[in-house]
Amino acid sequence: MTSILAVLTRGASPDRGDVAGRANTLRAGVLGANDGIVSVAAIVVGVAGASSAHGAVLLAGLAALIGGAVSMALGEYVSVSSQRDGERAAHVDSGSNPWAAALASAGSFLTGGVLPLIAVMLAQGAARVPVTVVVVLVALALTGAAGARLGGAPAMRPTIRTLVGGSLALAATWSIGFLVGGSGLA
Secondary structure (H helix, E strand, O other), rough: HHHHHHHHHHOOOOOHHHHHHHHHHHOOOOOHHHHHHHHHHHHHHHHHHHHOOOOOHHHHHHHHHHHHHHHHHHHHHHHHHHHHHHHHHHOOOOOOHHHHHHHHHHHHHHHEEEEEEHHHHOHHHHHHHHHHHHHHHHHHHHHHHHHHHHOOOOHHHHHHHHHHHHHHHHHHHHHHHHHHHHHHHO
């Protein structure tokens, strides 16, 4: 955790061994937070577009939060384990740790994913979706900027990428929820 905070405040530099040795964990953390924010937000906004029932939105959001965190952890574990196996076969040791990457991914997914869930549950009536969208866009902007900072890059392009991608996901799932809800199928 100290290394992540240090990189966020000072930025990454290629010659810093502590950053290089933890690259997979840092990447997993940023990716997990971004995926948590977008995945959970897309699901709760989609369900909110179809139904005004808080129970349905909460259930869908919790399922997305838990299922996504487990999926992210498993994916990171398998991915980093495969990378480490290849490094070992090539007699290279980068210090890749599949467990650290899995925990970083799951933890950051939960942290990011809980934001839209809280927003959609606390907002009332017609404000639910707009409030959630604003919370999500702020969280995505911060995640994009943090990811850029971790990589030692300027923040503008990564921030715009996360905002555009997240906005497209929210628009698509809300539209589908709205159409399905309006059709009487939901």
